[in-house]
Amino acid sequence: MPTRREFITKTVCAASLLPFSAYAFNNSIFEQQDDVLNVNIFSKHLQFLDYKSTGEIVAEMGFSGVDLTVRPNGHVLPESVKTDLPKAVKAITASGVNCSMITTSIESVxxxxxxxxxxxxxxxxxQYYRTNWYKYKENMSMQDSLLFYQNEVKQLGDLNEKLGLIGCYQNHAGTSVGASYWEIQKILETVNPKHFGTQYDIRHAMVEGGKSWENGFQLLQKNIKVIVLKDFKWGQVNGKWEPINVPIGEGMVDFDKYFKLxxxxxxxxPVSLHLEYDLGGAEKGDYEITVDKKVVFDAMKRDLKKVQQLWKNA
Structure with a gap:
C-alpha cells in the first residue's frame, strides 16, 4: 500500500495531466452534446423489423431512440397494447436507446x-405521445367542431397529468383540424400546457404556410413539445402540382432559419425523424419492403447526419 504522501503526490501528478487526457476528451464530448439534437427515428419506417431488431439497428445507426407506432397497422396494435407495449419497450431499450415517445390513434378519454x-x-x-388527427364534423360548424375538440384535448390533458404524460397534436397539411396554426391554438386554449402541446412539423407548416410559416411558429412556439423533421419540394405528378417528399436538405424547408428560430x-x-420519400414501402410503414434493408438504413443514417450538421451550423 502506498503511503499517504505517495498517494497525494501521484494524485496531483495525475490531475495535472487531465487537460491533455480524459478531462479534455470528456469536455469535448460535452461541448458536442450541446450541438446535438435528440433524434428519434419514426418506427413506421422500420415496421418490417421486430422489436429487438428495431432497437439494435437504431442503436447502430446512432439515433437517440424510437418514436414507436402504437396504432392500427403500427408496430404495436392498440388491442394488444397491454402485453405488447411492455415487450416492445423492453426489447428496444435493451439495445441502449430510449423509447420515450409513441405515435397513436388516440382521440378521446x-x-x-x-x-x-x-x-x-x-x-x-x-413521456410523449402524438394523437390522431381530428376531422371536422359534418353536423357542426367549423367553430363548433373546434370547441368540441378543445374539450376532448382538455380531458386528455387532465388524464395525462395523472399518468405523467405529455400529449401532442401534430400540425398537418390538408383539410383535417390543425392544418392551420390557428386551429391548433384554438384546441389548446383550455388544456394544461404542461401536459398537452403540439408536435410541430416544419414540412407541413411550410406546405400550408408558404412564406407565413414563421408567424405560425411564433404563435405555437410556447406549445412545442416535440418536433418532426422531414423535407419536400413542389413538383408535378400526373400534371398536378403536389408536395413531393425528399431527403433532408434536398427540398424547400429552410432548416437554417428554422433551427435559428x-x-x-x-x-x-426531442425530434421524430420521418423519411417519406420512396424507400420500397418502408416510407409507408409496410411490413414487407421491396428494397434491400440496407437501402433504408443508409437513407436513415444520411438524414440523421444531415440533421445534426444543419443544427450545428445554424
Whole structure:
C-alpha cells in the first residue's frame, strides 16, 4: 500500500495531466452534446423489423431512440397494447436507446382503448405521445367542431397529468383540424400546457404556410413539445402540382432559419425523424419492403447526419 504522501503526490501528478487526457476528451464530448439534437427515428419506417431488431439497428445507426407506432397497422396494435407495449419497450431499450415517445390513434378519454394505451404508456415511462388527427364534423360548424375538440384535448390533458404524460397534436397539411396554426391554438386554449402541446412539423407548416410559416411558429412556439423533421419540394405528378417528399436538405424547408428560430427561443425539443420519400414501402410503414434493408438504413443514417450538421451550423 502506498503511503499517504505517495498517494497525494501521484494524485496531483495525475490531475495535472487531465487537460491533455480524459478531462479534455470528456469536455469535448460535452461541448458536442450541446450541438446535438435528440433524434428519434419514426418506427413506421422500420415496421418490417421486430422489436429487438428495431432497437439494435437504431442503436447502430446512432439515433437517440424510437418514436414507436402504437396504432392500427403500427408496430404495436392498440388491442394488444397491454402485453405488447411492455415487450416492445423492453426489447428496444435493451439495445441502449430510449423509447420515450409513441405515435397513436388516440382521440378521446371516452374511448376505453385509448385509455388503455395511455395507462400502459404511463406505466412504461413513456413521456410523449402524438394523437390522431381530428376531422371536422359534418353536423357542426367549423367553430363548433373546434370547441368540441378543445374539450376532448382538455380531458386528455387532465388524464395525462395523472399518468405523467405529455400529449401532442401534430400540425398537418390538408383539410383535417390543425392544418392551420390557428386551429391548433384554438384546441389548446383550455388544456394544461404542461401536459398537452403540439408536435410541430416544419414540412407541413411550410406546405400550408408558404412564406407565413414563421408567424405560425411564433404563435405555437410556447406549445412545442416535440418536433418532426422531414423535407419536400413542389413538383408535378400526373400534371398536378403536389408536395413531393425528399431527403433532408434536398427540398424547400429552410432548416437554417428554422433551427435559428428554435435556438433563439431556447428550444431544443426531442425530434421524430420521418423519411417519406420512396424507400420500397418502408416510407409507408409496410411490413414487407421491396428494397434491400440496407437501402433504408443508409437513407436513415444520411438524414440523421444531415440533421445534426444543419443544427450545428445554424
Amino acid at each position: 371516452n374511448n376505453p382503448l385509448d385509455v388503455d394505451i395511455l395507462k400502459t404508456a404511463g406505466s412504461e415511462n413513456i 428554435l435556438k433563439k427561443h431556447n428550444l431544443k425539443p
